[in-house]
Amino acid sequence: MCKDGWTVCEYREVSSTNLTAAKLPAWSAVRAQTQTAGRGRFQRTWVSDQGGLWLSAVIPTGKTKDWQVLPLAVGLAVCKTFRSLGVQNARMRWPNDVLVQDRKLAGLLIDQFFPGLAVAGIGINVSNQPEKQDSSLKQHTARLADLISAVPSLEKLTQDILKNLREVVTHMQAGGFRSLHSEINALWGTPRRVELDLDGVIRQGMFSCVDEEGRLILSDESGRSVSYEPHQVRHLTEI
Ligand code: BTN
Numbered sequence: 218m219c220k221d222g223w224t225v226c227e228y229r230e231v232s233s234t235n236l237t238a239a240k241l242p243a244w245s246a247v248r249a250q251t252q253t254a255g256r257g258r259f260q261r262t263w264v265s266d267q268g269g270l271w272l273s274a275v276i277p278t279g280k281t282k283d284w285q286v287l288p289l290a291v292g293l294a295v296c297k298t299f300r301s302l303g304v305q306n307a308r309m310r311w312p313n314d315v316l317v318q319d320r321k322l323a324g325l326l327i328d329q330f331f332p333g334l335a336v337a338g339i340g341i342n343v344s345n346q347p348e349k350q351d352s353s354l355k356q357h358t359a360r361l362a363d364l365i366s367a368v369p370s371l372e373k374l375t376q377d378i379l380k381n382l383r384e385v386v387t388h389m390q391a392g393g394f395r396s397l398h399s400e401i402n403a404l405w406g407t408p409r410r411v412e413l414d415l416d417g418v419i420r421q422g423m424f425s426c427v428d429e430e431g432r433l434i435l436s437d438e439s440g441r442s443v444s445y446e447p448h449q450v451r452h453l454t455e456i
Pocket of ligand 1: 232233234235236254257261263270272273323324326338339
């Protein structure tokens with residue numbers, strides 16, 4: 218299917234849509250009804266049962282810098298889609314999660330299999346029931362079906378996300394990350410106390426925004442701020 222500048226391939230079942238998308242050209246996308254080996258961050262598995270949206274989009278990336286901030290740009294496209302559906306309280310947790318009241322509604326996984334191309338994997342709990350496969354997810358996941366009454370079809374949700382994604386990426390290519398940064402900063406919710414794992418070195422402080430270059434800003438009690446390049450931060454935990 219071709220729409221809004223994307224070529225979308227649809228499957229009943231794949232191992233991981235990111236892996237299926239790995240060999241495809243820019244502006245291709247892969248959607249599957251289920252994944253047998255859905256991949257999450259940090260080599261975790263991602264429960265990908267029937268009724269969720271499992272989507273991967275191939276995006277051209279220029280500079281390394283763009284590739285590093287891509288999760289934030291993809292998160293913006295996903296949050297814009299949620300808000301247009303009436304989910305006003307969706308927020309981002311740096312760098313790859315979309316939450317509603319501390320429960321995960323969507324997860325993002327960006328892979329780079331070839332230079333110049335990124336595969337943005339987007340997993341959204343829609344009307345699936347991930348806790349049936351993994352009971353530990355029960356208190357930690359949110360689903361669109363529990364948040365809005367008019368849940369769009371997975372086909373329509375795919376179209377809306379890809380349309381917003383193309384707009385956001387095109388905007389970033391023309392104006393750089395700084396052209397998106399205030400829209401992205403509006404999506405973090407209230408400032409939060411966080412712990413950063415800087416590859417073994419732990420730092421705590423308040424997180425409220427990223428700067429115009431996409432660096433994460435951490436403030437301490439005295440209001441002093443330190444900025445970190447995305448690749449310096451292995452993990453952020455809200456505490
Ligand atoms: C995470 O929160 O750890 C990231 C989860 C990303 C899941 C999506 S589902 C579509 C795409 N294919 C995968 O195997 N993973 C991503």
